[in-house]
Amino acid sequence: MARTSLPARASRVGVAAAAAAALVIATAGQAAAHVEVESEDARALAKDAVITFEAEAESDSAGITRLEVTLPEGIDAKDATYEDGPDGWKFTASGDGYTVEGPEIEAGKNATHSISVRRLPDTEELAFKTLQSYDDGRTDRWIELPQEGKPEPEEPAPVLKLQPAEPGDSAEAAESAEAAESSGGGSAEPSPTRQANDAAAPKDDGGLPTAVWFIIVAGVLAALSAAGVLLMRRGANSGSNSGSGPGSGN
Numbered sequence: 001m002a003r004t005s006l007p008a009r010a011s012r013v014g015v016a017a018a019a020a021a022a023l024v025i026a027t028a029g030q031a032a033a034h035v036e037v038e039s040e041d042a043r044a045l046a047k048d049a050v051i052t053f054e055a056e057a058e059s060d061s062a063g064i065t066r067l068e069v070t071l072p073e074g075i076d077a078k079d080a081t082y083e084d085g086p087d088g089w090k091f092t093a094s095g096d097g098y099t100v101e102g103p104e105i106e107a108g109k110n111a112t113h114s115i116s117v118r119r120l121p122d123t124e125e126l127a128f129k130t131l132q133s134y135d136d137g138r139t140d141r142w143i144e145l146p147q148e149g150k151p152e153p154e155e156p157a158p159v160l161k162l163q164p165a166e167p168g169d170s171a172e173a174a175e176s177a178e179a180a181e182s183s184g185g186g187s188a189e190p191s192p193t194r195q196a197n198d199a200a201a202p203k204d205d206g207g208l209p210t211a212v213w214f215i216i217v218a219g220v221l222a223a224l225s226a227a228g229v230l231l232m233r234r235g236a237n238s239g240s241n242s243g244s245g246p247g248s249g250n
Contacts, residue, residue, distance in 0.1 A: 035067075035130045035142045037158035044122045044165040050083055053158065055111040055132050062136035063104030064111040070097040070129040070143075074121025085113030104135040122165060129157045 034056060041049035055067055071077060077098060082091030089102030100113050111132075120126070129143040144153030 034156055035128075035132065035158040037128055037160045039160060041120070042160055043163040044120060044124075045169045046120045046162075047118070049117045049120050050114055051117060051160065052112065052114045053128070053130070055130070057105075057108050057110050058140060059134055059136070059138065060108050062134035062138060063107045063109070064132060065104045065135050066099065066101035066131075066133040067111060067113065068097070068099045068131040068133075072121075072126040072128060074123060075117055075126070079118035081116045083114035083116050086111055089113070091115075101133075120162065122170075124162055126160045126162065127157045128160070 036054045036056070037051060039049055039051045041051075043049075053067070053069070055064060057064060071080060077093040077096065080093065080098060082098075082100070085091070085100050086102060086105055089100050092099045092101075098115070105111050127145055132140040132142060140155070142155050143157050144155050145157055146153060146159075
């Protein structure tokens with residue numbers, strides 16, 4: 001029986017190991033290509049939080065043309081606004097999320113866009129399921145969520161981890177503040193100019209404007225004056241009549 005020399009056997013083992021390593025690297029590269037999400041405002045109950053998504057290109061021959069994002073529970077589509085994205089792309093809100101789409105991006109290039117959310121919910125993490133489409137009709141479905149005790153999903157949805165809310169913040173307080181803002185509530189402090197004008201303005205009394213009171217006082221004074229004149233005339237007439245009565249004559 002022919003024996004295989006030690007160098008030849010070692011060479012075969014090296015080739016097999018290299019092939020296995022290449023397979024692992026290739027598999028890891030495919031698993032790593034997905035949609036990334038990040039935010040400097042990643043805190044529960046954060047207001048006007050800007051969230052940035054980067055959809056990694058998985059095709060060397062087709063460009064990304066569309067991203068359809070499902071918003072997680074606690075974020076309403078009407079509370080999300082478009083901040084920035086690829087040139088020529090447009091934002092459209094839908095019932096449970098939004099779509100950004102436009103001219104195809106150069107093949108092999110990632111697609112990055114940002115949205116602003118009015119207020120983040122009080123939770124530990126947010127998953128944004130995303131469909132990523134290319135100009136050749138291909139669609140990548142980044143919608144799988146990790147499950148405890150199971151391997152990492154092959155097509156994971158982008159997940160944003162949130163820090164705890166600031167001390168004193170609560171979901172109830174946030175809802176009350178938003179309700180007050182939407183109803184136009186709140187007592188604004190009057191400006192210094194308004195305060196000065198109010199202080200210098202004549203004060204009303206009894207609910208009637210000051211001008212009305214001036215008219216009433218003037219009318220009363222006029223009536224009193226007329227009454228005085230009438231009384232004086234009556235007195236003069238009475239004196240005249242008594243001087244020409246019986247007993248006075250030649």
